[in-house]
Amino acid sequence: MLLRKSARLAWIAPGMLSAGFLSVAILFVAITAQGQPAPQPAPAPATTTPAPSSTVPAAPEDLRVNNTSTVPPPAATAPAELPRDLTPFGMFMSADIIVKAVMLGLIFASVLTWTIWLAKSLELWGARRRLRRAQRSLAAAGSLAEGARPATAASPHVAKLIEAVETELHRSSDLRDIDGIKERITVRFGRIEARIGRKMMRATGILATIGATAPFIGLFGTVWGIMNSFIGFSKLHTTNLAVVAPGIAEALLATAFGLAAAIPAVVIYNMFARSIAHYRALYADTSVEILTLVSRDLSQPPATRLDTFDPRRRPAAVPMAE
Numbered sequence: 498m499l500l501r502k503s504a505r506l507a508w509i510a511p512g513m514l515s516a517g518f519l520s521v522a523i524l525f526v527a528i529t530a531q532g533q534p535a536p537q538p539a540p541a542p543a544t545t546t547p548a549p550s551s552t553v554p555a556a557p558e559d560l561r562v563n564n565t566s567t568v569p570p571p572a573a574t575a576p577a578e579l580p581r582d583l584t585p586f587g588m589f590m591s592a593d594i595i596v597k598a599v600m601l602g603l604i605f606a607s608v609l610t611w612t613i614w615l616a617k618s619l620e621l622w623g624a625r626r627r628l629r630r631a632q633r634s635l636a637a638a639g640s641l642a643e644g645a646r647p648a649t650a651a652s653p654h655v656a657k658l659i660e661a662v663e664t665e666l667h668r669s670s671d672l673r674d675i676d677g678i679k680e681r682i683t684v685r686f687g688r689i690e691a692r693i694g695r696k697m698m699r700a701t702g703i704l705a706t707i708g709a710t711a712p713f714i715g716l717f718g719t720v721w722g723i724m725n726s727f728i729g730f731s732k733l734h735t736t737n738l739a740v741v742a743p744g745i746a747e748a749l750l751a752t753a754f755g756l757a758a759a760i761p762a763v764v765i766y767n768m769f770a771r772s773i774a775h776y777r778a779l780y781a782d783t784s785v786e787i788l789t790l791v792s793r794d795l796s797q798p799p800a801t802r803l804d805t806f807d808p809r810r811r812p813a814a815v816p817m818a819e
Contacts, residue, residue, distance in 0.1 A: 585750060588747040588750050591747060592722065593722060593725050595718070595721050596748060596751050599715065599717060600750070603711060603715060603757070606707045606762070607761070609703065609707070610703075610758065610765060611761070617700060621697070624697070625776055627651050627653075630651040631648040632779070635655075642794075648787075654693050655783055658686060662787060666678070666791075679788065686784040686788065690780055690784060701770070704765055707758060707759065707762040708766055710759075711756075711758040715754050715756065715759075716755065718751030
């Protein structure tokens with residue numbers, strides 16, 4: 498019995514050992530297979546394409562000559578794209594016909610303003626000079642008959658006053674009515690002073706008109722020029738300011754012309770208004786001086802008074818040249 502068990506164990510032991518060795522071998526192979534990296538796929542062969550050549554074949558000699566002659570360089574075409582001549586004369590010549598007409602009208606108004614200034618200044622200077630001389634003659638005279646001749650020769654405007662006095666004295670039948678005579682002479686003097694004042698104010702209304710209207714005439718030219726500039730701006734379909742800037746500059750030149758005509762006209766008008774007011778004040782003083790001599794002569798005794806107003810002792814009044 499014991500021998501049978503030992504024989505059985507001897508037969509089982511070698512089988513178990515062989516099975517153990519086989520399992521260990523399989524496990525070892527599996528472990529080594531996991532530790533090795535997976536094989537990578539072979540890369541595909543690279544296909545190389547030839548790079549394009551960076552060199553451009555040179556053009557023939559005759560083509561290069563033609564290209565340089567037909568296509569101007571950029572530096573030569575740049576000045577043609579610049580704005581027009583923006584000097585005052587250049588802008589005037591490039592302006593629209595309406596703007597040109599406005600500018601010419603304003604230039605004429607400016608020339609007229611300075612012509613009136615020159616003529617009126619000489620007229621006022623001479624009139625004041627003659628009036629002062631007549632005033633000195635009347636102030637130094639003791640009677641109207643004594644001062645009438647030099648005063649009449651000195652100033653035609655004073656001659657008008659003396660002529661009015663003589664006319665009223667000839668028409669007055671009663672020289673004893675001193676107050677009535679002086680009142681009528683004063684009324685005549687008032688009318689003469691108003692007429693002389695209106696004469697001295699001649700041509701100053703033109704200055705007032707130019708000073709009041711010239712800025713608006715220039716503004717009309719500016720509005721017209723800017724309107725034409727923007728119309729041309731829209732037709733060109735461009736937003737380049739260099740295209741519209743010359744037209745706007747030309748339009749603004751009309752406003753400058755208007756101001757250049759209006760400002761001197763206003764200043765000269767105010768100067769003449771003060772000068773004429775001063776002259777009228779001097780003329781009023783001269784009329785008062787003449788009225789004083791008339792009152793002094795009328796206050797004398799009747800015999801002396803008749804001798805004083807004798808037409809043979811009085812010089813004829815020199816009429817003022819119209």
